[in-house]
Amino acid sequence: MDSDPVVAPRGVASAGARDQEFVEFVGASGRYLLRTALLLCGDRARAEELVQATYERTYRSWRVARAGDPRAYARRVLVNLRIDGWRRTRREVLVEPGALPDPARPDHAGDVVARSAVVQALARLPLAQRRVVILRHLLDLTETEVAHELEISVGTVKSHHARGIARLREIFAEGEGDPR
Template sequence: MKTKEQQEAEFRSFAIAQRESLRRYAYLLCGDWYEADDIVQKALTKMFAAWRRVEPGGAPAYVRKIVTNVYISHRRLGWVRRERSSADLPVQRLERPQEAVDVRLEVVAALNRLPARQRATLVLRYWEQLSVDETATAMGCSTGTVKSQSAKGLRKLKDLLTDPVIPARV
């Protein structure tokens, strides 16, 4: 049996190794770096409380599931829906070297407009490259739900990205 100090050292190593990856994942879910930091902090706190019960090989998937659940809970709280930065403004389509960055910002803005579960499903499936089964495990739902949320989310994302950009008034 491991001592409390050994368990804390193992968790600390795990948290340091996973933090940046979890932060990027949380950002893709919520679209805000500060909120992503809050989500990761809450998830790691919950993970620490359960650390002695977690299988070492399953820890990354388990903490990703916690991040997903914390994100979805944040979305259910009204106070999280606050004013967003100017990154959510429509991006004009111009030919310039910065275009790839602009497209990425446009995709993140469109992702931010999706419902929480659809967004989480798309990020897990296509950014984190999880299988349908792994996504279902991470989200705590059935594979059918993952498939339907993926289809609905992709359809909505396509609609959001193909809408004409509203020209700015001068």
């Protein structure tokens, strides 16, 4: 007895096609999201966990995510997950001082120390300013994109950005960091 093949209704992708589409998205966005997570949390293990949680949430809402810009949707999920983490921990040490390499060594120790100083300076900013500075400078989003991402006005983005950059200049002028 022959059975008719199951045909998905028009406009609805089969589960296999949807899964394949998501797998392709993961392959295309993995490095970008991991880099973003590293900038937000400063620890590779936490960044990898954050990306994994981001993919989990994005997959659950894949129909909504793929209707727009899936990469922007996943980035927003990632940022929101990290914000939730900040709210839970409030204060955290990003890098133990003893874990930093000796800057006198000829390898890239100077770059590591400079990056650590920038990450520690960013951690001293209020949450709203930190989010704006990271999205503007480390992810190269425009003011309008940041406003849309954080659901705030462009004017608020501009004021948070100006205050955040001014505070970072103060931190580095105090000699508490050497961004090179």
